Amino acid sequence: MVVFTHHQLQSRFSTTPFHMKLDDHNDNDEIEKIMMKKGRKAFMEFPYVSSPQKKLMVDLVSTVENGLNKKLLPSTLPPNVQYYQNQTNTTHASLHIRSGKPSSHIDFIYGGWIHRELPNGGALNITSLSAYLNASTNSPNFLLEIIRSSPETLVLILDLPPRKDLALYPDYLQKFYEDTELDAQRQILEKIPEVKPYFSSSLYFRRIVSPTAIVVKIESEAGERIDEIIQEHVDLIAKRVLQIWLEKCIVENNEKVDEIERMYLLKRDKMVRSKTIEIEFSSSLPYLFGPEIANRVWGTVQKYFSTS
Numbered sequence: 001m002v003v004f005t006h007h008q009l010q011s012r013f014s015t016t017p018f019h020m021k022l023d024d025h026n027d028n029d030e031i032e033k034i035m036m037k038k039g040r041k042a043f044m045e046f047p048y049v050s051s052p053q054k055k056l057m058v059d060l061v062s063t064v065e066n067g068l069n070k071k072l073l074p075s076t077l078p079p080n081v082q083y084y085q086n087q088t089n090t091t092h093a094s095l096h097i098r099s100g101k102p103s104s105h106i107d108f109i110y111g112g113w114i115h116r117e118l119p120n121g122g123a124l125n126i127t128s129l130s131a132y133l134n135a136s137t138n139s140p141n142f143l144l145e146i147i148r149s150s151p152e153t154l155v156l157i158l159d160l161p162p163r164k165d166l167a168l169y170p171d172y173l174q175k176f177y178e179d180t181e182l183d184a185q186r187q188i189l190e191k192i193p194e195v196k197p198y199f200s201s202s203l204y205f206r207r208i209v210s211p212t213a214i215v216v217k218i219e220s221e222a223g224e225r226i227d228e229i230i231q232e233h234v235d236l237i238a239k240r241v242l243q244i245w246l247e248k249c250i251v252e253n254n255e256k257v258d259e260i261e262r263m264y265l266l267k268r269d270k271m272v273r274s275k276t277i278e279i280e281f282s283s284s285l286p287y288l289f290g291p292e293i294a295n296r297v298w299g300t301v302q303k304y305f306s307t308s
Contacts, residue, residue: 042083043094048115048125052231053146057127059235060144060242061096061111064131067246071104081300086289090117093289095297097304100134105253107134108304116288124149131245132273135265136257138163139249140176140210144238151223154230155198158185158238159213160245161272163265166211173211180244182212185237192229194220202279208272214241273305 044061046054065072075082075098085092093114100106109131116124124147131142140160147155160182166173177183189195198217200206209215214237220226257265281301285294 043096043111043113046113046127048092048113048123049127049146049148050227050230052227052235053127053148056230056235056238057111057113057129057146060129060238063239063242063246064109064129064142065098068100068104068106068109068131068250071100071106071250072098072109073101074098078296078300081297084289084293084297086293091115091288095301097301099304105133105137105139105250107132110304114288122150132269133163133249135262135269137249137253137255138172138257138261138265139253140245142242142245142249143209144242148226152219152221152226154218154226156189156214156216156218156234157209158241159209159215160241160249161208161213162210163268176248177210177212180248182210182241182244185241186212186214186216189214189216189233189237192218192233194218194225194229204275204279270306277301277305 044058046057049057075096077095077097081095083092083094091114094112096111097108099108109129111129113125113127118124126145126147128145129142130144133139133141140162143157143159143161145155145157147157149155160176162172162176164172166177190197195216195218198215200215218226218229220229277298281294281298285298288294289297
């Protein structure tokens with residue numbers, strides 16, 4: 001999730017219309033396929049971030065899509081939601097969402113980036129990747145977000161957010177957080193001098209992440225040092241956490257959820273997701289992109305974040 005409100009965007013993509021001769025009955029389908037590819041390309045370019053961060057994001061998205069390939073449906077996002085920008089060309093964003101097949105535990109995967117030019121001449125860049133599971137399983141979701149507000153400062157959020165109350169379900173804590181030794185990944189990262197714990201101003205956010213969540217600020221007067229940390233440390237740790245999630249929550253996930261637990265998960269997921277998109281989109285989108293684009297993106301994303 002890209003939490004615009006918790007942290008302080010000329011387009012590189014051609015907007016030239018396509019001119020192609022197509023059979024009349026296939027015109028709309030062919031154009032739609034072309035625009036879908038154009039939108040996904042925009043997302044996978046991660047055009048405004050450093051090479052180490054781009055490589056990390058491309059690797060993570062590819063790993064998720066390859067690992068879940070047979071469990072995912074093709075993206076049906078409209079092209080003007082896959083990539084959009086404001087009227088002054090100072091803010092650009094891209095979204096990538098794919099639903100899971102009905103027979104899978106996957107509800108949807110959600111990736112995005114945003115680039116905003118700041119009045120002081122700098123830029124805010126946010127990249128994110130999340131995977132949301134449905135109520136056929138109680139396994140945690142996956143969350144990664146990188147917020148870079150300047151060349152010298154970066155905030156990293158990496159977690160498997162729990163979908164059950166850990167105080168009430170100690171076996172859940174044991175299975176997904178203690179047995180997997182997730183906390184060791186946070187401890188490795190926090191040994192680096194430039195890495196410090198980061199405390200979000202949102203008490204809600206601090207409540208829904210796990211006790212093993214990596215929520216850190218990386219600061220260095222030499223911007224290239226941050227890229228070194230991404231390349232040498234964050235890259236490995238993020239991929240390790242993702243691998244744990246894929247193995248424990250997808251590959252080895254054979255447990256059945258009874259009707260009582262399914263109803264509990266549906267209720268909890270609905271509450272968490274409603275609050276998440278409210279924080280992410282309701283106030284930030286109109287401010288960044290204007291009401292027309294905000295309503296278009298909000299209306300599309302809402303469909304995925306609703307539970308049934």
